[in-house]
Amino acid sequence: MKSLAELQAIKERTLKNMSARNDSEDATRIVVGMATCGIAAGARPVMNAFTEEIARRSLKGVTVSQTGCIGMCQYEPIVEVFVPGQEKVTYVQMSAEKVARVVNDHIVNGNIVTEYTVGAVAK
Amino acid sequence: MYRSHVLVCGGTGCTSSHSNEIIEKLESEIAAKGLQDEIKVIKTGCFGLCALGPIMIVYPEGCFYSEVKVEDVPEIVEEHLLKGRMVTRLLYEETVQEDTVKSLEQTKFYAKQKRIALRNCGVIDPENIDEYIAHDGYQALEKCLNQLSTDEVINIVKDSGLRGRGGGGFPTGLKWSFAAKNAADQKYVVCNADEGDPGAFMDRSILEGDPHCIIEAMAICGYAIGASEGYVYVRAEYPIAVKRLQLAIDQAKEYGLLGKNIFDSGFDFDLHIRLGAGAFVCGEETALMTSIEGNRGEPRPRPPFPAVKGLFGKPTNNNNVETYANIPQIILNGADWFKSMGTEKSTGTKVFALGGKITNTGLVEVPMGTTLREVIEDIGGGIPNGKKFKAAQTGGPSGGCIPAHLMDTAIDFDNLTAIGCMMGSGGLIVMDEDNCMVDIAKFFLDFTVDESCGKCSPCRIGTKRMMEMLEKITEGKATLEDLDKLEELALYIKQNSLCGLGQTAPNPVLATLKFFRHEYEAHVVDKVCPAGVCKGLVRYYIDAEKCIGCGMCARACPADAIARTDYIAPGHKLASFAINPEKCVKCGACMDSCKKIQAIYKK
Ligand SMILES: Cc1cc2nc3c(=O)[nH]c(=O)nc-3n(C[C@H](O)[C@H](O)[C@H](O)COP(=O)(O)O)c2cc1C
Ligand code: SF4
Ligand code: SF4
Ligand code: FES
Ligand code: FES
Numbered sequence: 190m191k192s193l194a195e196l197q198a199i200k201e202r203t204l205k206n207m208s209a210r211n212d213s214e215d216a217t218r219i220v221v222g223m224a225t226c227g228i229a230a231g232a233r234p235v236m237n238a239f240t241e242e243i244a245r246r247s248l249k250g251v252t253v254s255q256t257g258c259i260g261m262c263q264y265e266p267i268v269e270v271f272v273p274g275q276e277k278v279t280y281v282q283m284s285a286e287k288v289a290r291v292v293n294d295h296i297v298n299g300n301i302v303t304e305y306t307v308g309a310v311a312k
Numbered sequence: 313m314y315r316s317h318v319l320v321c322g323g324t325g326c327t328s329s330h331s332n333e334i335i336e337k338l339e340s341e342i343a344a345k346g347l348q349d350e351i352k353v354i355k356t357g358c359f360g361l362c363a364l365g366p367i368m369i370v371y372p373e374g375c376f377y378s379e380v381k382v383e384d385v386p387e388i389v390e391e392h393l394l395k396g397r398m399v400t401r402l403l404y405e406e407t408v409q410e411d412t413v414k415s416l417e418q419t420k421f422y423a424k425q426k427r428i429a430l431r432n433c434g435v436i437d438p439e440n441i442d443e444y445i446a447h448d449g450y451q452a453l454e455k456c457l458n459q460l461s462t463d464e465v466i467n468i469v470k471d472s473g474l475r476g477r478g479g480g481g482f483p484t485g486l487k488w489s490f491a492a493k494n495a496a497d498q499k500y501v502v503c504n505a506d507e508g509d510p511g512a513f514m515d516r517s518i519l520e521g522d523p524h525c526i527i528e529a530m531a532i533c534g535y536a537i538g539a540s541e542g543y544v545y546v547r548a549e550y551p552i553a554v555k556r557l558q559l560a561i562d563q564a565k566e567y568g569l570l571g572k573n574i575f576d577s578g579f580d581f582d583l584h585i586r587l588g589a590g591a592f593v594c595g596e597e598t599a600l601m602t603s604i605e606g607n608r609g610e611p612r613p614r615p616p617f618p619a620v621k622g623l624f625g626k627p628t629n630n631n632n633v634e635t636y637a638n639i640p641q642i643i644l645n646g647a648d649w650f651k652s653m654g655t656e657k658s659t660g661t662k663v664f665a666l667g668g669k670i671t672n673t674g675l676v677e678v679p680m681g682t683t684l685r686e687v688i689e690d691i692g693g694g695i696p697n698g699k700k701f702k703a704a705q706t707g708g709p710s711g712g713c714i715p716a717h718l719m720d721t722a723i724d725f726d727n728l729t730a731i732g733c734m735m736g737s738g739g740l741i742v743m744d745e746d747n748c749m750v751d752i753a754k755f756f757l758d759f760t761v762d763e764s765c766g767k768c769s770p771c772r773i774g775t776k777r778m779m780e781m782l783e784k785i786t787e788g789k790a791t792l793e794d795l796d797k798l799e800e801l802a803l804y805i806k807q808n809s810l811c812g813l814g815q816t817a818p819n820p821v822l823a824t825l826k827f828f829r830h831e832y833e834a835h836v837v838d839k840v841c842p843a844g845v846c847k848g849l850v851r852y853y854i855d856a857e858k859c860i861g862c863g864m865c866a867r868a869c870p871a872d873a874i875a876r877t878d879y880i881a882p883g884h885k886l887a888s889f890a891i892n893p894e895k896c897v898k899c900g901a902c903m904d905s906c907k908k909i910q911a912i913y914k915k
Contacts, residue, residue, distance in 0.1 A: 190450070
């Protein structure tokens with residue numbers, strides 16, 4: 190070890206891998222419905238796509254977790270996004286392809302992707 | 313990139329309740345479900361809630377599972393990790409909420425704690441140096457080596473007000489400055505991880521949960537005093553701590569954080585581990601150094617102090633594990649930050665090992681000045697079974713007890729000394745109404761009688777004589793005059809022993825005599841043990857009015873001490889039984905045999 194820069198590099202690299210352990214109150218939470226129907230409908234690739242996208246962009250304060258049956262099985266895979274201080278947003282019939290857009294528009298830029306939400310799809 | 317991290321406690325407490333098997337099972341179940349690339353299992357150090365172990369935390373939800381068994385693992389993997397449904401029955405009760413869980417920090421056990429020395433315990437993987445670095449590890453060392461002069465480092469430590477956590481409470485910065493001042497061709501840094509106080513396990517948990525912080529702190533100390541070599545003296549009964557520390561040293565060497573020319577600063581530092589055989593006296597610093605040198609661990613008179621003539625006759629600085637654990641944080645955050653916690657003369661925090669009659673046995677770290685009441689009632693969860701708090705023993709065999717009426721004492725070095733107690737290393741044993749204080753004093757004295765190294769007679773012979781007097785008292789054979797003699801001898805041993813072991817050995821007796829003299833007097837004058845503990849003084853009786861004459865007790869009695877009388881109580885058909893105190897050996901078997909009728913009692 191020769192310099193602070195080397196130390197910092199290890200720190201950054203490792204922190205990224207440890208980010209799953211931040212359960213702070215003001216984190217944005219992405220919750221994927223992962224009950225039997227969700228998994229059958231392809232929730233797992235969706236969740237993995239979120240994890241990867243967030244790691245790729247080195248987003249801080251964002252966690253991806255899973256939950257059980259949300260209760261609208263026909264709309265699976267379902268993803269709920271909780272931004273602190275805002276209403277929950279529910280995305281339905283998600284796919285790995287749609288993930289990048291949700292992360293970019295909603296998580297990063299704060300614009301809800303209306304056409305993927307329950308409201309739009311259920312009409 | 314893992315979406316979920318599962319932290320399993322690998323501290324000594326949880327390891328003994330099979331956390332290793334849990335980890336193995338977790339890994340095999342995760343692999344069986346094909347989740348090995350999504351979920352990472354990490355073995356951490358002690359979380360502090362050892363009573364609830366084995367402990368598992370699942371992130372990102374922050375789910376806190378307690379008392380997990382190997383058989384529970386498939387359910388956790390299937391339900392939680394695969395399907396995302398928390399296993400509610402295993403959640404720590406207090407954290408269960410409507411649709412999510414409370415984070416650990418919000419539970420009563422953690423909310424009042426302030427974790428500095430324990431900041432990484434249960435948070436990082438102690439066997440992975442990168443995780444320590446990710447939590448700002450080794451930045452303090454870099455700062456010292458490349459940005460601060462040795463005087464500046466010592467001044468920061470001095471200004472922080474940090475005092476030794478090994479028992480004495482000596483100002484750490486001042487100690488460092490002594491060793492720094494003495495010029496020599498070779499100096500040493502020593503870390504005291506002997507932890508001999510029965511019931512204490514703070515130092516073990518730090519070494520197990522965050523070994524790198526000790527390495528970093530010792531290197532900082534080496535730089536400050538001008539030493540290029542260090543020794544950690546750990547007791548051999550701490551195999552997990554030794555293993556992780558060795559691993560950490562190897563990793564640090566590989567990264568060049570130990571060895572030659574660290575951070576290109578020209579500073580060299582190397583670290584060795586020495587195993588202690590577990591004699592209490594080897595925790596005394598002069599005995600400890602004699603032991604490292606390869607000789608029999610006996611104390612020698614001070615002065616000369618280690619700062620002048622320490623290890624191998626060279627100037628040496630010795631600190632306790634917890635003392636060192638504070639150093640990197642003080643360097644990084646500054647003296648003022650550290651001083652903002654605690655009291656004026658006892659800054660920072662203190663780690664306590666809670667044990668005895670308390671709901672949450674475990675490890676807690678609180679700001680100095682927290683009251684005993686807060687520690688016991690809020691963090692410790694109070695006394696189990698609705699019993700009443702009687703006293704808390706601090707400082708183990710060298711300390712004393714804090715009685716119930718002083719429960720609001722703010723715990724710091726000086727307040728405890730003022731009431732005739734001492735901080736000690738941090739063991740905190742809680743006693744309730746069922747504990748006999750004479751018996752407690754006897755327990756600790758028994759320990760010191762065994763551990764006295766025998767080099768000086770006040771300690772070797774004196775503690776033995778004190779023990780005999782206590783035995784007389786608990787057998788109901790002592791007089792009031794004996795109490796005075798006991799006190800006199802105790803004070804004499806304090807003044808005339810060679811080392812701290814003998815000088816503090818009478819403390820438990822003196823403190824209990826001070827606060828619970830009435831209990832001693834009850835033993836001596838009334839020949840009763842109010843708590844019903846001292847076997848020699850209890851007597852068993854059969855209540856003739858309640859006894860139905862079944863004879864179960866007489867059959868259970870191994871001493872043939874129970875016989876039928878000719879008294880038939882009103883409403884009963886058979887004559888009652890009675891105990892002959894001459895024959896009774898006080899085993900209690902009769903009482904157990906009469907659980908249903910409850911006609912037998914002891915007093
Ligand atoms: C009998 C006896 C046992 C001791 N045991 C320990 C021990 O286990 N750990 C410890 O750090 N200090 C122990 N000490 C105190 C050490 O002698 C020494 O004061 C301490 O390690 C200094 O470190 P500090 O200034 O960081 O507290 C013991 C002292 C005596 C007299
Ligand atoms: S006080 Fe006790 S332990 Fe210390 S040197 Fe004397 S005999 Fe040994
Ligand atoms: S205490 Fe034991 S010895 Fe005494 S009467 Fe009961 S059974 Fe017999
Ligand atoms: S050893 Fe696991 S919580 Fe203390
Ligand atoms: S023998 Fe008397 S009540 Fe049991």
